[in-house]
Amino acid sequence: MSSPNNPHTGPIPDPLPVHIYKIIPDEPPSPLPAEWPLSDLDRNDGFIHFSTAKQIPITASLYFKDTTNLWIFKLPFRPFADKIRWEVPHTDGCPHLYGANFGAADVLDVRGFQRGDGQGWKEVLGGEAWLEH
Structure with a gap:
């Protein structure tokens, strides 16, 4: 159900997720920075793109x-709930973080994933136990 003021607003999940996830294409530095540097996409869109476990x-x-x-x-x-807007680009309400950032103190865990030749990300990540709801 969309808000009349924002046609891109998606449904708020019920129940709310315990975790949100940020995908990055490059191995993160160690240690993680206190404030994560915004990607060009996040900077240009004015918010940080997150996903739920189901959306990853x-x-x-x-x-x-x-x-x-x-x-x-x-x-x-x-900790981010009051700054998250659930918006719809392609799936049901993706969590987008407005007016805030995250950094090392916020990250619970980081995992790297690799897909083999002929594999899609849905094959690699679908059913991944680490991606808790």
Whole structure:
């Protein structure tokens, strides 16, 4: 259900997720920075693109289809809840973070994933236990 003021607003999930996830195409630095540097896409769009666990395979397939390695940050949802807008680019309400950023103190875990020749991201990430709802 969309808001009349914002046709791109998607449904708020019920229940709300425990975690949100950020996909990046390059291995993150170690240690992680206190404030994550915004990607060109995030800077240009004016918000940080996150995904829910269910959306990760879809997001990876749509936006990282030519990438063979991905890294995914797992963050707690609750500290960001009041700055998240659920908006619809291609799936039900993607979490977009407005007016804030995240950094090392917020990241619970980081994992790298690799897809083999002929594999799609949905095959690699679908059913991945690490991606908790």
